[in-house]
Amino acid sequence: MNSTYFIELFLGGLTRGSIYALIALGYTMVYGIIQLINFAHGEIYMIGAFTALIVSGALAFTGLDPVLIFLIAAVVAVVWSASYGITMEKIAYKPLRKAPRLSALISAIGMSMFLQNYVLLAQTSDFQPFPELIPDLAFLDPVSNIMNTTQFIILVTTAVVMILFTLLIRYTRIGKAMRATAQDKIMAQLVGINVNRVIMFTFLIGSSTAAIGGVLISSHVGQINFYIGFIAGIKAFVAAVLGGIGSIPGAVLGSFVLGLTESFGTGYISSDYEDVFAFAFLIIILIFRPSGLLGKPTKKKV
Amino acid sequence: SKDSGTIKIGVAGAHSGDLASYGIPSVKAAELVVEDWNANGGVLGKQIELVVEDDVCKPEVATNTAAKLVGEEVVAVIGHICSGATKAALGIYKDSDIICISPSATNPPLTQSGDYPNFYRTIAPDDAQARLEVDFATQTLGFKKLAVLHDKGDYGKGLAEFAKAMIESDGVAEIVLYEGITVGAVDYSAVLNKVKNSGAEAIIYGGYHPEASKLVGQMRKKGMDTVFISDDGVKDDTFIKVAGEYAEGVYATGPMDTSSNTLTMAANKAHQDKYGEDPGAFFLNAYAATTAILNAIEKAGSTDYDALTKALQSEYVDTTLGSISFDNKGDAIGVGFSVFQVQNGVYVEIQ
Amino acid sequence: MSDTAKNGLSRYITAKDVKRSAIMAVWFMFLTFPIMVIKVNTVTDTVEWRWFNMLIIGVASFILSHVWKLMIDRREGRMADAVSSSVIVEKKTLRDRMEEKPMIKKVGSLVILVIAVLFPIVTGMYQTSIMITALLYVVLALGLNIIVGLGGLLVLGYIVFYGVGAYTYALLNYHFGLNFWLALPLGGIFAMIIGILIAIPVLRLRGDYLAIVTLAFGEIFRIVMENWNGLSFGPSGIANIPRPTLFGLDFSIQQSTTLTYYVIVIFVIITIFIVRRLEDSRLGRAWVAMREDEIAGEAMGIDMWKTKLAAFALSTFWAGVAGVIFAGKTTFINPASFTMWESILVLCMVVLGGMGSIPGVISGALIITLLPEYLRAFSELRMLIFGAVLVLVMVFKPEGMIPAIRQKYEFKGITGNKNKGDK
Amino acid sequence: MAPILDVKKLRMDFGGLRAVNDVDLYINEGEIVALIGPNGAGKTTFFNCITGVTKPTAGDVMITPPSSGKTERINGLKPNTITERGLARTFQNIRLFQNMTVLENVMIGRHPRMKAGVLGAILRDPRTKAEEKQVIEDSYEILKKLNLEMFVNELAKNLPYGAQRRLEIARAMATEPFLLLLDEPAAGMNPQETRELDDTIVRIRDTEGITILLIEHDMSLVMSLSERIYVVDYGKLIATGVPEDIKSNPEVIKAYLGEEINA
Amino acid sequence: MLKIEKLETYYGNIQALKGIDIEVSEGEIVTLIGANGAGKTTTLMSISGVVPPRSGKILLNGEDITGKAPDEIVPMGLIQVPEGRRIFPDLTVSENLDMGAFLRKDDAQIKRDVEYVFELFPILSERRNQRGGTLSGGEQQMLAISRALMAKPRILLLDEPSLGLAPIIVQQIFDIVKKINEEQKTTVFLVEQNANLALKTAHKGYVMETGRITMADTCENLLKNDEVQKAYLGM
Ligand SMILES: Nc1ncnc2c1ncn2[C@@H]1O[C@H](COP(=O)(O)OP(=O)(O)OP(=O)(O)O)[C@@H](O)[C@H]1O
């Protein structure tokens, strides 16, 4: 096996990793702040994709420039996904802040099923072709067999989003408030933070990234149905845990590691066990680093 | 019940959940046939009543479904849709002398093992389909290097295994790659790189259309022009709709085109009239299955198990799949498969 | 706050409420606009506008937001009510009365037992068959409850052990003709061994990390079963697994279904019995301590590792036993029966019913398995309703439908007799 | 006879921070010894090292249980094993099992002294039954010793703070230690309660024969209780001796007491 | 400045406060003492809005703040050092201090204030990059107080600030309280177990027993009071 093959697998793994990363970021943020495995996060991603599909479909007859349609669709998808995100938080999670954590988890699972079936019933159970709106970037032509335009855009977007998030959390007031809220909600209130608003904001940006992910990934894959969120969500969740759940760079690193493991596992061993590689790798990492690659040790001082 | 005013026929399969699109058309087919017959006086002077039960394609649910149908005293069942669920349910039907005709369960042992004497199907088994695919790839197209992929599922992997065994025993072509892909994965670039690297001239894929359209789409975007040959899980218009331009040139095997058959045209039209859209997967097979069982009841003059068995195995009946009968294992005689190719956005029968 | 609570449903709907609901209606119309109203066909480039849906959403959310508000008020009010009633009148629940008069409990159990015994005789095979499925889930839920409810460890891959049990029977029968009765304990033991093997490396993980690792093991199990044809026959599965019979007799399906039913009923009873005894033992207390504070528990001399392992081992055993019965009932198994979704479903049963509460877990399992079965009529809406029910139950009864009231040791008098009650 | 606890050159590093710096400390059977020092001096860390919560970087922790008289090195053992050997502790930040009753908290303490396993739990043989009965009685006796019997069926979290502190002691005593390590037992107590605690500790030592090592910032308690005092600062031992000497030790005054106390 | 009327607070169905009245005037140090479980912490939590009272009234500078959320009350200058310290465990010492100044925007002055508290508690300066969760008990207590000072409170609520502190630091804490009260005119409401020091530091004192105020007087008088001496001063 030659080195081109290696590079192809590497880039393939990287793209796949950044796909996971866009979803994992939202997962990890929500987890970080309310320690909830938001099972319905994948559904927000799916709704983002569907919204974009609907908008671009509805705009198709206007004869607008496809790039413009794509941008409009993406913006609308972000707005609606964010709205779904905060509505979901208000209905299904906020009343459960003080409840046992597993109750919130089950509520999230219920929400996930509800949203899947809502889209299924309101739209269709069939796969839908997702329009190709992004024109090929000329400078990628020579390498189009290993990296096409959507892959490139996904990679770049992931990097940008991760950097923005890291800056946001580290240097802005809302970032500070998020960190405080994540660690001690009562104390956060006592220093003057509106905890409800911070949590809402977290859902808002988490859902927005999921929507961006939904639009980009669907453009890359070319088809969507109501169920895409569940599988992608699980993988992204695994990636977030691998990286150390709650950590933003961790989510991205975990996603890349996962994507590369799958890609090389498939490429050099067998795709029969593609997911086994991913999961086995996760287990091994966690055995040696019980809080993930970049996670903080959970042990408390006695 | 058997003595009361109606004759009950069960319809079982996935009617909800992610596989519903494979099960619902068979319900519609059975309804259309039965409406037709009932309008003409039913069978044996009785009206026919359908008992529709959902098994969501799960074996454990199928046993409950079967128990329910037995309790309803149906004389025959159209279904189930998935092979696994069918296997789980058949034992129960066998015990109660109920005939089961599936429009879609293609797993070969269902007929070939001899374990299920009450089972019939209006679709060719997987091995027949695999035979056709392999012959087409190695003889018609003359390929020497083949990649065999599947979706690790019951149906897809079964088919791929047959194809693999046949290619190996034929010795005409070589299998350069044999792998299962992961259903629902966000992308297949790694496995496609592997295909490319293996030098395969064609892919024989066992599985359903969603993965097929993803595979084909990504393959073409990567600039690979490897030929794609698949099965009747892909010979579905949704595949063309989703894969769009990338679908061009894809081969898929499927039941012979009978659309010029008058019965078939009538059935399709009836569906159009009633539901306003074209029928879905296995509609014609289910239509044929329902016709066959009603015909057998009429010919046998009773709903007795032995009489029905005899009628099914001896009488030819005109159906949407042509004139068919069943062999003593339960496979339909007269139901054949052809190879289709996507040309200008439609499947065209080419062999 | 307490005023609103007291008046409950009969309270006026004020102008403020109307305004709020109107805002809600507008919000939901906005929210659902793209998905409910527009339907595009990207192939034919046609767009369908379904404005009527928007109207429905508007009206429905206007009404539902009132109901929601009332229910939330009531939920908050319940706490307030509890205060006043504890002073004025003791409201007695059935459970209180049961605790006071053991007779009620005894008679109740007896009635349930009689119903359980007569069930297959009175009803048909279909009902019995569904009931077996439901009771299988009861055993699974009770088993999972040992880890999750008693041990406080979140496990998302529980169905593996069910699968191990089922495959144990199927394979041993296929290769060696092993019969159902021998497979029953063997399935449990194999599941337990696998459970321990899985647990050993991962038990030091905390909380959600443990959950995700068990989920990973669950998926690995399924994928290996799909791929390793030599072992498991892959996705086409194993068919013709014999149903249970007695004394080598030839049973009709009806008879063996009835037999399976009684087997599972007996196992439900044994499971309940054992879980109850475990709860109320040295080990059970160690589990509670582990749930409450691991570090303090260790300082009290509890070997957390052993304690966790015990929870895993005991819990997985039941899943294995249930798996054997499952294989005997369906006669056909393949990996598709052991997906992550099934694990999640069992977890839902445990939490929805009430973690750690035996009656809760049982009703959770029964409701989640039986409701969809009897709600066939709504087949399209079924999963939508199911999802909504999960959310609603959790929001309005966060502790589950029948919350656990931990059996507490009470000291009554110097003789030191233990009296368990729920004061 | 060898000291029941003999700590030699104990060292604990956290990254670059040396929280415990080569501390030597011993306790003889029946003593009440105090460990004092400024905040962050390493007292709690010292306890954690001895009880297995953290693994010391270097040094030896030797115990000689009076019952066996055999000396054993215990560093690196797991906390539960150390508790089984006969060391028990309380925590600076109360760590009760909040949702268990007072009685149950103490019953958990009896855990290492009980035998019933899974089979016993399920079969409930006469031995297990007797053991269960015994544990309740024993636990109640312990509660009485700490004047907690009126709370016996209360949930731990509903107890007043002072009672919670005493319950921590009761729970630790239930493990039948020969050495009891108390981390700031009087924190959050008012003077009245502190005085009662003083009596209780003396009583535990006198009637139960349990040796005691305590960390405390309440000098009135320390001075009246302890027979010997160790003072640490920045992880290092800066003084040891009887209360009278410590009180007037200028280094201790400077680092810790602030002014000479006349308690 | 702070006026509490007939305050009643519940935890579920347990009544923790049974109608209490407290008044704290501008510039005063007022202390609240009482046995364990009397409801002192609950009083503070009710004032801050964390545990909303069921009935009664809380006025801050004449404005009714009953039932308001903490994030509305805190910006009015009411800051609390809560029981149990509540250090943000994963933030460093510096970040914890920074969090105290969350509502402030005068960055330059914040920097100077950080240096000021580091002068007050040099050990914190040494530990400035250590995670709050790994600090010793006493260090955490110092950090909690410093964090509150960073908010530049107009009224400061302290819940047992001396808990777990070395004698030398206890003395220092009370000196600081006096100092900020005198120099910055910060009003202080102090809950303490160390009644002796508290009464010596404060101007006015309240005694609380099982959810009720049983005594209210100047500190001199309370120090002389027999009951107080017996129950809270350990004499
Ligand atoms: N896990 C840790 N990581 C880093 N530093 C730590 C850790 N645990 C403790 N320390 C540091 O070690 C020093 C000793 O802490 P320790 O808790 O032993 O103090 P202490 O003497 O008990 O103080 P106090 O009287 O305030 O409770 C402190 O400065 C603390 O910040």
Ligand SMILES: Nc1ncnc2c1ncn2[C@@H]1O[C@H](COP(=O)(O)OP(=O)(O)OP(=O)(O)O)[C@@H](O)[C@H]1O
């Ligand atoms: N979260 C809670 N849930 C239920 N009851 C509580 C809660 N917090 C406090 N209580 C109860 O309310 C009463 C008053 O408690 P509070 O903490 O206000 O007392 P305190 O005077 O601060 O005591 P301490 O000196 O121990 O800090 C106590 O009886 C306590 O048990």
Ligand SMILES: [Mg+2]
């Ligand atoms: Mg300490």
Ligand SMILES: [Mg+2]
């Ligand atoms: Mg308090």
